[in-house]
Amino acid sequence: MKVSSLIKFVLVALVTLILIAYFDLPILVMIITAFKQRADIFTPVPKWIFTPTLKNFADIFAGTTTMAEGTLAIRNSLLFVTISTVIAMFIGSLAAYGFSRFKFFGREDLLFFVLSQRFMPGIVIVLPMFVLYSSVGLRGTPLGLILLYINAALPFVIWMMRSFFDEIPREIDEAARLDGHSWFTIFIKFVLPVARNGFLATFLFSFIFGWGEFLFALILTTPESWTMPIAIVNSRVSSEILWGQIAAYGVISIIPVFIIAVALQKYLVRGMTLGAVK
Amino acid sequence: MAKLVVENVTKKYGPALTLEKISFTAEEGQITVLLSPPNGGKTGICKIVAGLDEVDSGKVYLGDRDITNLEPKERNVSMMFQKLALYPNMNVFENIASPLKARHLPPSEVKKQVEAIANKLKISHTLYRKPGTLSGGERQRVALSRALVKSDAELYILDEPLTNLDAKIRASMRAEFKILQKEINQTMLYATPDPIEALSLADKLIVLDRGKIVQQGTPEDIYRNSVNKFVATLVGYYPINLIEGSIIERGKKIILQTDAFEIEISKLRNSVKDYINSKVTLGLRPELLNIAKTEPKTQEPSDLFYIKGDVFEFEIRGSDTVVYVKINDQIIRVLESKITKYDTGMTVWLQFNLKDIYLFDAASEQLIR
Numbered sequence: 001m002k003v004s005s006l007i008k009f010v011l012v013a014l015v016t017l018i019l020i021a022y023f024d025l026p027i028l029v030m031i032i033t034a035f036k037q038r039a040d041i042f043t044p045v046p047k048w049i050f051t052p053t054l055k056n057f058a059d060i061f062a063g064t065t066t067m068a069e070g071t072l073a074i075r076n077s078l079l080f081v082t083i084s085t086v087i088a089m090f091i092g093s094l095a096a097y098g099f100s101r102f103k104f105f106g107r108e109d110l111l112f113f114v115l116s117q118r119f120m121p122g123i124v125i126v127l128p129m130f131v132l133y134s135s136v137g138l139r140g141t142p143l144g145l146i147l148l149y150i151n152a153a154l155p156f157v158i159w160m161m162r163s164f165f166d167e168i169p170r171e172i173d174e175a176a177r178l179d180g181h182s183w184f185t186i187f188i189k190f191v192l193p194v195a196r197n198g199f200l201a202t203f204l205f206s207f208i209f210g211w212g213e214f215l216f217a218l219i220l221t222t223p224e225s226w227t228m229p230i231a232i233v234n235s236r237v238s239s240e241i242l243w244g245q246i247a248a249y250g251v252i253s254i255i256p257v258f259i260i261a262v263a264l265q266k267y268l269v270r271g272m273t274l275g276a277v278k
Numbered sequence: 279m280a281k282l283v284v285e286n287v288t289k290k291y292g293p294a295l296t297l298e299k300i301s302f303t304a305e306e307g308q309i310t311v312l313l314s315p316p317n318g319g320k321t322g323i324c325k326i327v328a329g330l331d332e333v334d335s336g337k338v339y340l341g342d343r344d345i346t347n348l349e350p351k352e353r354n355v356s357m358m359f360q361k362l363a364l365y366p367n368m369n370v371f372e373n374i375a376s377p378l379k380a381r382h383l384p385p386s387e388v389k390k391q392v393e394a395i396a397n398k399l400k401i402s403h404t405l406y407r408k409p410g411t412l413s414g415g416e417r418q419r420v421a422l423s424r425a426l427v428k429s430d431a432e433l434y435i436l437d438e439p440l441t442n443l444d445a446k447i448r449a450s451m452r453a454e455f456k457i458l459q460k461e462i463n464q465t466m467l468y469a470t471p472d473p474i475e476a477l478s479l480a481d482k483l484i485v486l487d488r489g490k491i492v493q494q495g496t497p498e499d500i501y502r503n504s505v506n507k508f509v510a511t512l513v514g515y516y517p518i519n520l521i522e523g524s525i526i527e528r529g530k531k532i533i534l535q536t537d538a539f540e541i542e543i544s545k546l547r548n549s550v551k552d553y554i555n556s557k558v559t560l561g562l563r564p565e566l567l568n569i570a571k572t573e574p575k576t577q578e579p580s581d582l583f584y585i586k587g588d589v590f591e592f593e594i595r596g597s598d599t600v601v602y603v604k605i606n607d608q609i610i611r612v613l614e615s616k617i618t619k620y621d622t623g624m625t626v627w628l629q630f631n632l633k634d635i636y637l638f639d640a641a642s643e644q645l646i647r
Contacts, residue, residue, distance in 0.1 A: 171363035174330045175424075180351035180380035193367035 027254070033247035041243050056248035072224070073231030074252060080142060080227060081210035084149035089203055091150070092157025097187055099158065100165035101173060111162075117155045122215045130219050140222035148216055153206040160205070164198030165191065200267040208257055228253045279465045280341030280432040281306045287326060287336030297322050297489045300336070304433070304467050305482065309459055312469040313476040313512065314486035320469035321360065322489075324437045327467060328357045340432055351380070353433075358425035360438040360469075362417055364409040370396075370420050371405040377428045395423045398458075415447045426462065436468045440475060452478065473513050477501065485509050507643040510561050510636055516600070519562040519610045522640065525553050534637070536560060538608035539585045545632060549647035553639065558646065561636030564613040569601055570627040581632040589620045603628050 033041055035052040061071055099111055129148070130139070138144030168191060176186040192199065214229045221230055232249045235242045282304040289297045297319050304310035312320045325331040327338055329350035338346045345353045356377070365373050371392055378388045396402045399419045404412055409420060418439065425434060440448045440455070452475055459466065459479070470476055476483055477497045484494040485508075493505045497513075504510035510518050523536030525543070532544045532554065543550065550558075574584050587605035599614045603626060610628065620626070637646040 169361060169363065171359045171361045172365060174325075174328075174350075175357075175359060175363040176365070176376065177330065177350045178328060178355070178357050179377040179424075179428075181376070185380075190365055190367075194365075196367075 030247045030250045033243060034251045036244060036247075038244060056244040057252075059242075059245055060248055060252070073226045073228050073249075076142070076225055077211065077228040077253070078256065080145050080149060081207060084146045085153060085203060085206045085210055087146075088150045088153035088157050088206060089199070092154050092202075093161045093192065093199065094187065095154075096158045096161035097165055097191065099162045101170070111158075114155045114158050117151075126215055126219050129216065133220055139220050140225050142225055144220055145217065145225060145227070148220065149210045149213065152213070152216075153209065156209070157202055157206060160202040161195070161198065164195045164202075168194050197267045200264050204260055204264050204267070207260060211253070211257055279306055279463075281339075282310075282327065282433055282465060282467065283337075283339040284323070284327065285337040285339070287323075287333050287338065289322060289326060289331065289334045289336075291319075291322055291489075295319060295322065295489050297326075300489075300491060302484050302491065302494055304465055306465050307463050308481035309466040309468055309479055310482045310484065311476045311480035312467065312484050312486060313471070313473060313480075315471055315512065317488070318471075318486040319489040320471075320486060321437055323486075324357065324435045324467065324469055327433070328355055328435055329353050354431055355433045355435060356425045356428040356431035357435040358421050358437065358439050360441060362409075362421040362442070364417060364420055364424075366409055369406050369408055370401065370412070373409065373420055374423045374427050376424065391427055391429070392423075395427045399423050399426075414443055415451065418443060418447075418451065432465065434464050434466045436466060438469055438471065441471065448472075448475075455479065474515060477513065477515075483513075485512060503645070504636065505645050507559060507561070507638045510638070510645075514563055514565075516564040516611060516613050518636070519564060519567075521560040521562070521608060521610070522557070523560055524555065524557050525550050525637075527554050534558070534560060536608070538587075538605040538610075541583050541585075543632065543635075545581070546637075546647055550637065553637075553646055557640035559638040559640050559643070561638060562610065562630060563634065563636075564600070564611040565615075566630060566634040567610070567612040568629040569603065569612055569614065569618075570629055571624075572627075574627060574629070583628075583630055583632070585628040587626060587628055589622055589624050589626055591622060592618075592620050594619075601626075 029046075032048075034056055035054070036047070036050055037053050037055065040047050040050040095114075099107060133139040133144050138147070172190055172194065173186055176190045181190070212229065213227070217227045217230050218233070221227065223234075226234065228249065232246050232253070235245045235249060284300055284302050284304075287297060287300040291297070295317055300319075300323060302310070312323060314320050322331065326333055329345070329348055329352075333346060336346070337344060340353065340355070365376065368376070374392045374395060375388050378391055383391075392405070393402065396405055399422060401416055401419045401423065404416055404420070409417055412420065422436075422439060425436065440451050443451060456479060468479060480497045482494065483497045483500050485492050485500060487508050493500055493509050495503075500509065500513050504513060507520070511520070521536045521538060523534055526533050526535055530544070531542050532547055532550060534541050534543050570584065573586075585605055587603040587610070590602040590604040590609055592599055592601040594617055597615070597617065599616065599618050601612045601614065601618075601620060603610045603612055605628065612628065638644065639646055
């Protein structure tokens with residue numbers, strides 16, 4: 001290896017290391033903290049060598065110190081986000097297919113209206129939503145949060161899926177129509193499988209969005225319907241903030257997203273580069 | 279199988295293309311070919327007949343049924359697409375089986391029919407592969423199989439089925455297709471931009487230009503009696519020679535005068551009498567021209583013309599020779615169906631018959647005779 005290429009290699013490696021450290025150190029600290037005992041967490045100089053413990057995780061699952069009951073928040077998050085994402089993907093994909101394939105009066109206006117749902121910062125509508133949900137009895141109910149997450153994911157799903165459908169030649173639909181299939185069969189069996197990559201990428205993005213959503217969950221849930229982000233915030237007792245437990249919650253909350261992201265990695269890249277390459 | 283009747287169909291396809299009052303009949307058991315350059319309206323007509331596009335006005339009949347407003351699946355037609363439109367997520371078997379599955383045939387029956395058509399089109403070895411792994415010719419056959427597997431369809435629509443193939447495979451597929459058509463003996467509507475395909479396959483030929491039918495008839499008729507310059511240029515094996523000129527009267531003779539040569543066309547007096555002193559275009563088909571290497575002995579007035587020129591260039595194309603003859607700066611293509619060698623610059627005599635010339639009005643481009 002020549003000296004110049006060696007220098008280049010070292011520089012690239014260095015920059016890569018710095019970038020990894022920048023993005024991953026906080027996560028590393030969180031993971032380490034999750035396995036520390038209380039005394040090790042509060043040392044003036046961060047302690048890198050310590051006796052690991054699973055107590056923080058055990059506390060969460062036993063529900064000893066939080067206001068919420070043990071694993072309830074984990075279950076809530078998984079349930080609400082999965083249900084709302086699946087429903088939003090179903091409705092949104094169908095709508096996107098319609099937008100992609102049928103010409104009708106006001107199509108572009110309607111699409112713009114759909115997108116405009118995302119223009120407003122959430123904080124602007126969170127109070128009206130609180131009043132609304134309280135008056136119709138949806139506040140603190142699973143249904144309330146699921147409806148809200150469906151609504152929040154829909155514009156994104158519709159726009160993403162429409163651009164994926166637009167890339168699929170119309171002749172595929174037309175051939176299937178001539179074969180004698182119904183529109184719904186064409187959508188499910190002929191078009192959706194071809195848009196699979198886009199579908200999975202959209203699913204993942206929607207899931208991550210719902211999984212990390214904080215604002216509406218904070219305002220519209222009660223301890224029984226807390227999701228993970230809310231449970232983390234509430235991991236405190238009157239005397240202190242339970243850092244170990246917060247870190248343990250953080251670790252748990254990363255796991256599903258991490259698994260899905262690794263499983264869908266190749267589709268994710270496809271989703272992010274959409275439109276970049278024709 | 280059934281007769282297809284298209285009556286006064288009009289449809290606007292945006293600023294570039296409008297189908298205008300399209301009327302034609304595709305006879306039962308025959309192959310009717312739509313021929314036009316790209317964007318001539320072929321695909322539009324195919325889609326309207328298939329039910330994929332709605333008409334603005336006009337009627338479409340299949341047999342005794344008015345199918346103008348029926349859904350594609352209610353029409354009982356089958357179509358092969360120019361872009362093939364194979365389902366990329368399904369293997370070849372599932373692709374071909376799709377029309378059968380839509381009719382809920384029992385799996386054993388589906389299997390039997392798919393295998394039969396795959397055998398006929400020689401793609402049995404690809405049945406369990408995805409379309410993405412096939413060669414261009416194989417994909418074409420899969421798409422054709424999918425269209426033909428619906429054996430009770432009353433009409434088969436084939437939109438440029440051979441266009442995306444390379445020249446060699448296209449020629450062999452064309453021949454196979456002709457045999458296949460004889461075998462299955464169904465009503466077919468066949469769109470193509472390729473005049474050779476059109477001439478060799480058609481029972482009836484319909485020539486379109488920018489959304490309008492310019493001529494329809496048998497291939498021989500259209501080749502012999504092209505109604506205008508566009509048709510004459512489009513329908514032929516090699517591009518027709520077009521030479522600008524004018525018709526003049528000299529004494530009692532009527533002369534066609536071009537920059538390159540003059541010929542007497544007094545015998546055509548009846549056809550050309552309204553065009554004396556106006557500009558015309560002379561059309562000479564390369565395959566109807568001959569070359570003499572020695573000067574013809576007699577130049578008595580006859581229907582045969584001999585024009586002196588010299589060989590500018592020649593190409594031997596397998597068994598044919600294309601000779602470019604230069605006459606006063608005008609270059610004329612001649613196709614000889616044999617191999618002949620020339621010396622560049624050698625003097626030759628171009629020979630053609632009065633009955634083989636085309637005369638077009640230079641302004642309207644319509645055939646004069």
